Ligand code: KG4
């Protein structure tokens with residue numbers, strides 16, 4: 289057993305991602321090479337309800353997990369016996385079951401750590417330390433990545449996450465779920481300077497965010513127009529809202545990069561697939577002589593490959609969890625569960 293591990297050169301990790309509205313599995317080689325990346329989306333189901341319904345999501349995950357795992361293995365042309373470890377996000381339900389069934393070591397990965405690690409797949413040469421802005425449906429975090437698995441959160445949202453604000457505003461202007469990509473599309477037809485929506489800063493916490501103000505401002509604007517009988521221009525609202533959010537994300541991230549003297553800045557999370565955010569951040573980084581990193585959109589939104597990338601570095605450090613690892617909701621980055 290030990291001999292086999294010593295002789296083997298490559299580390300193959302089967303990673304499973306089951307948070308939010310997708311069930312996904314991937315095979316990742318040595319943390320950076322994606323051999324397969326299978327995503328089974330539940331968007332069509334949740335669309336019917338206008339958002340994610342947790343009970344339905346967890347039942348669907350259980351139904352689909354075997355299928356996506358088999359698909360990930362066969363697409364990668366890898367047998368389960370060749371897999372060195374199984375990586376999972378902390379999440380409700382199926383944690384541990386897959387690794388137990390296959391008698392493989394289990395590596396728990398924090399969801400945010402997974403998002404950050406998507407950058408390692410896109411940029412084979414990228415190594416810590418760097419600064420990372422993680423923007424998803426549940427989180428808006430400015431994170432110093434000191435080393436693999438070593439993080440310091442220096443800023444976070446005080447209320448809504450960036451993606452949550454996108455989704456809520458999208459809903460308010462009649463766009464369906466998921467709102468972020470639809471809002472981006474509509475914004476392309478609008479004038480981003482049409483409406484001056486607020487850009488919030490927090491006096492004593494320059495790296496923290498707040499998006500409930502801009503969200504309320506959009507809702508108030510729509511109400512005011514309705515009361516006055518003025519027809520709203522949805523594309524202008526979308527473009528102006530997007531500009532307000534992007535400008536805050538960029539200015540905070542650049543401020544932190546300068547303050548902490550980082551010459552590498554990375555984006556991560558579902559909102560990082562937003563074209564305007566990518567372009568603005570890239571431009572700002574160029575101006576400040578900072579190298580900019582951003583995974584391809586498919587690696588920004590939830591996927592299992594990013595979990596496999598993060599798990600590889602944990603695997604190298606010999607970190608394992610028991611097969612009975614239970615779901616630990618709302619766990620903070622850095623407070624990990626290991627044996
Ligand atoms: O990381 P992710 O896939 O799931 C979470 O961990 O939350 O992020 C999903 C979020 C949703 O709020 C979605 O609307 C947003 O990312 N999103 C976008 C775009 N694509 C996804 N927001 C703005 N523009 C986009 N193109």
Ligand code: ZN
Nearest residue numbers: 424558589590
């Ligand atoms: Zn996510």
